[in-house]
Amino acid sequence: MSAPPQASGATGLGQRARRPLGRWWRRQSPARQDRLATLAPLASVLLFLAAIISAFWYLRNEEIEREAEAVKRDAEIAQQQIRLRLIEDQEQLVRLAREFATRELDPAEFSQQAGGLASDRPEIARLVWLGTDQRPRARFEPAGERDDGAPRAGATPPGTERSPDLRTEAEWAFIAARDLRQPMYSRPFKDRHGTLVFQVHVPMLARGHFVGALVADYGIDVLMRHFVPSEVTRRHAVAVLDEHQAVLASTVTPMPGKAQQRASIVHEVPLAPASNGLLLRATGYRTSVGLIGNALFWLVVALSVLTVWMLLGTWRHMRRRGQIQDALVQETNFRRAMENSMLTGMRAIDREGRVTYVNPAFCAMTGFTEAELIGRLPPYPYWPHDRVDENHRLLQQQLQGRSPAGGIEVKVARRNGSLFDARMYVSPLVDARGHQTGWMTSMTNITEAKRIRDQLSASHERFTTVLEGLEAAVSVLSVQQGELLFANRSYRLWFGADARGHGLLASGSAQGQAAPEPEDVDGFGGLPAQELAGLGTDPREVYAPALDKWFDVRSRYLQWTDGRLAQMLIATDVTARRRAEEQAALQAEKAQVSSRLITMGEMASSVAHELNQPLTAINNYCNGMVSRVKAGSIDNDGLIAALQKTAKQAERAGQIIHRIRAFVKKSEPQRVPAHAKDIVEDAVELASIEMRRRNVQIHHYVAQRLPVLKCDPILVEQVLLNLLKNAAEAIDNAKMPAARRHIELRVVPRHTPEEGGVIEFSVTDMGPGLPEEVIGRLYEAFFSTKAEGLGIGLSLCRSIIESHRGRIKAQNLYNGPNVSGCRFAFTLPVETTARLEETPLAPSPDGTAPDAGSSSAEKTSP
């Protein structure tokens, strides 16, 4: 607001510049941003390094240039000094030479003159006057050496020397000076002292004629020492070189044995005016101003490399951190998704009990939002109001880490006030440093589970109550281990708590059973497969001697709760029923015997009459024989015939008695294989006594090849006799005419869907038939229409037939609308296992062996 306009303008400009940059930066992907953030410092370090190197380079060049400038300047200064001196010397020599040439001086004068010249010129090592023949006319050596005039090797002018080299250099200069008529400088050479010198030959001209030359020897070394300024030599090395670049003299002495290294800054100028190929060279002392030797440079390089290296390390580290962060984010997302999707409620509390976290499932269960729960201290809003104390106690237990591992069951209140049962498991919450920060609790709604459990336990209780209250003993035994898995109260009461009772009941039941057929046994370890697979088994009755009880035992195999094969037995106490049945059987037997006695009693007069006939006959035969023996009117043959007749009558009487005795004899009822024909014959024999008395005809027919019966023959005979007697009585009582005084007894095989193969016995009479009211009460005991009748005959017949698993029925026969008689018929099952030929048959009541090959018999008895 109060900011100066130009300042705000500048800021605005900066912002305007920053804005697109910021936009561009935000547009980059995070990976690219990371890369840029890493590479930018690297690039700047490299740039910095490059800048430093170029700065060094520039400075070095600058310095070298400056140095070169100084070297050049100094070289020129030195050259200038030497040149001035040489020119001055040359001028003096030219003057002297002219003087000598014009005045014809003698050698003594020359020495004087030369001495005057050379006295203040130390560079001139010698002065020689050469004639035209190159011979020295005079010489002067300012050093004051031997000046005896005698030519010596060292003092010999160059031209006079025998050495071809010296001669050549000096001669060349002499000749050049002579020819060109001007001073000439020779090339450098060593004089006789071994000093490197060069000469200047100044021609002597007298009136235009060459008369000789004035030769001055310059010591190169001396020249250097005197005429190169000391400030130049202090700064730079100055040397004189010949045309082959060989150093002839130098202001610095080279180190012996060290190769002359190539100087970097050098400046060479010709040693004018001596145009003899000599060069003056100035060399900078600083031979190496390179980067390579610069410690500062290397320090900068090392620091830059270190920085780059550290940047790269940081970059790698960041990348690793990035990967870890990615993994962490992934893991966190996974856990978040897991927490959000699971149905278990999760709640975290700190060590004071403050809620620090709840997951969505917890909120969904309780109905409270996350905001309502986070930060809450106990009592929590989901605690039921009436259970706050209990919950406080449980929470204290939790905070002290004493919660049971199996979890605790609590009631939890929803926001709407409804309650549900929950199971909570508590585990410590540990942070990254291993310190416990609180407790994590998981909560599961167990209302449904609890309801089911309660139902289960209730149903188990009901089941147990029923089983325990049962009058039957129920036991389950594991087949392999023989261990008693279950026994109810009755079982424990009767057999105790061990498996012996089960064994007794199971083995007792096995006794009554036929051995299982091989096909009934399968891979179940010899267990009868039928019982394993079947819905139940036939009940069996087992006697327990220790208890003196009979049990109806039903067994079945089942898979026990743990998967083991087990046998269950249900044993019902049937002692009372069994006793009653025994009693009834006993009474029935007694009744049958009584009934037979009664029948015989009824038939007594007939039997007596029947017996009377043979007895009378025997009596007659005996009386007849006695009188004929007394009269002597009988021979032996006649006597034997009479005795045989007597015996036959006695036998007949015996047969009658035997049959009656066999019929009424009290015997145990027993089922044996028997032939219908034998039974019929015995019954007819007995009945015929009564038939004769009542004057009724009896016909009987037995079908051929009948199967063998399995029955008690006496009882069946009793039934037949009863039916025949009833028929005869009905005919007799109704006073039927002779035409209807017939009874027919037929025995035929039959096959009915209900009974299968049976033998049917039928007794048909031509009597009055059964009155309507009688038919309904026919088998009622003590029902009789006769004055002297007992009415137990038919009821007994029915019980006998039914005990043989046969059926008896009665029906009237009609001739048009009129009753023409009635028919009683019963069936008996046949023996299934025995064959006629193989079966030993019961002895017939008269003691004679049965006629196995009996054929059909139709007989009529009177």
Ligand code: ADP
């Ligand atoms: P009882 O012979 O002692 O009377 P039963 O039980 O043998 O006793 O016979 C019952 C009744 O059935 C007889 O009283 C008789 O009325 C009737 N009854 C039996 N058999 C015949 C038959 N063949 N014809 C007519 N009625 C018969």
